[in-house]
Amino acid sequence: MNTGHITPAIVVNHVALHFVTPEAEIGSEVFIDHATQTLAQLPESIRSAIAQFHQEPHVSGALLIKGLPIGQLPETPPTPTTPTSKDHTSELTLLAVAKALGEPVGYKPELGGRLIQNLVPTQANQDRQVSTSSKVPLMFHIEAAFHPHRPAYLLLLCLKGDANAVTTLASIREVLPHLSDDVKKTLFEPRFRTAVDESYLNGRTNVLGELMPVLSGDTERPTMVFDADLMVGIDDEAQAALMALSRAVEAHHTGVCLETGDLLIVDNAVAVHGRSQYNPRFDGTDRWLQRTFVVDNLQASAPDREGRVIMTVFGEALESHSPRAD
Numbered sequence: 001m002n003t004g005h006i007t008p009a010i011v012v013n014h015v016a017l018h019f020v021t022p023e024a025e026i027g028s029e030v031f032i033d034h035a036t037q038t039l040a041q042l043p044e045s046i047r048s049a050i051a052q053f054h055q056e057p058h059v060s061g062a063l064l065i066k067g068l069p070i071g072q073l074p075e076t077p078p079t080p081t082t083p084t085s086k087d088h089t090s091e092l093t094l095l096a097v098a099k100a101l102g103e104p105v106g107y108k109p110e111l112g113g114r115l116i117q118n119l120v121p122t123q124a125n126q127d128r129q130v131s132t133s134s135k136v137p138l139m140f141h142i143e144a145a146f147h148p149h150r151p152a153y154l155l156l157l158c159l160k161g162d163a164n165a166v167t168t169l170a171s172i173r174e175v176l177p178h179l180s181d182d183v184k185k186t187l188f189e190p191r192f193r194t195a196v197d198e199s200y201l202n203g204r205t206n207v208l209g210e211l212m213p214v215l216s217g218d219t220e221r222p223t224m225v226f227d228a229d230l231m232v233g234i235d236d237e238a239q240a241a242l243m244a245l246s247r248a249v250e251a252h253h254t255g256v257c258l259e260t261g262d263l264l265i266v267d268n269a270v271a272v273h274g275r276s277q278y279n280p281r282f283d284g285t286d287r288w289l290q291r292t293f294v295v296d297n298l299q300a301s302a303p304d305r306e307g308r309v310i311m312t313v314f315g316e317a318l319e320s321h322s323p324r325a326d
């Protein structure tokens with residue numbers, strides 16, 4: 001999609017790759033070790049593009065790798081957890097690239113902590129702000145803004161595309177020069193709070209998280225934590241700065257219509273992402289992505305982690321001893 005804005009760096013794989021998939025379970029260390037070795041089968045041009053992005057993210061905050069192996073595909077499942085008969089080529093592809101960037105992890109509330117998550121449109125979630133929606137645009141967000149162990153990278157591998165579904169992206173590198181000095185100054189101050197994504201609450205009550213800045217680090221090349229749906233400024237000035245950022249993101253975003261074999265890597269500290277609305281058919285031919293999250297290292301989340309699954313609980317339990325009217 002040509003919006004005149006900075007688009008992701010793109011590399012194309014032209015080599016026919018045939019991965020041997022291990023018998024091991026997808027999240028197991030045996031499978032992950034196998035994925036690490038599989039990386040060596042990718043052409044040098046692809047491996048060096050990933051290594052370069054890892055060292056210094058592209059100004060867009062995203063790298064698009066085209067032409068990766070995804071294996072044989074059955075019908076798109078009706079929900080992310082419906083078992084499918086697919087082979088494990090795409091999982092190997094995703095985890096191979098994930099291991100080149102850091103450590104793949106799952107989050108317990110996100111489909112039970114699965115390392116690889118199917119993203120498919122569901123009938124139940126058509127209108128909601130969740131990855132399984134379709135009839136509404138998914139607002140700009142970084143992944144898990146409220147989470148102390150939020151991912152460093154988000155990887156989206158397209159198994160089946162939809163010509164109308166555009167993954168939207170906006171980089172703080174492109175947006176920053178369009179913000180006034182006052183807005184920038186405010187965004188660097190801890191005057192913002194982020195609510196918890198619904199999918200993490202499991203019946204508990206939402207609470208706003210700790211005070212945090214939206215922008216951090218180098219004033220010319222900051223990192224960003226932003227969620228257009230879940231974040232609020234704690235005073236009028238902070239709220240106005242957040243709105244100014246939101247407008248700048250809208251005005252300077254680009255989009256990628258993911259196609260079969262495309263792997264989009266998003267640096268979660270540089271770019272926000274979202275998705276356009278589209279019309280699924282719910283007939284087995286719908287859009288199907290697989291997603292994995294990558295953290296820089298496993299040490300930081302150790303107290304909250306079981307294996308590769310980050311367990312942090314959010315929200316407040318509902319009062320169990322509320323007075324009864326009897």
Ligand SMILES: O=C(O)CCC(=O)C(=O)O
Nearest residue numbers: 131138166167274275291
């Ligand atoms: O469906 C997409 O293109 C993006 C979905 C999304 O925001 C996500 O998976 O985190």
Ligand SMILES: [Fe+2]
Nearest residue numbers: 141142143273
């Ligand atoms: Fe997302």
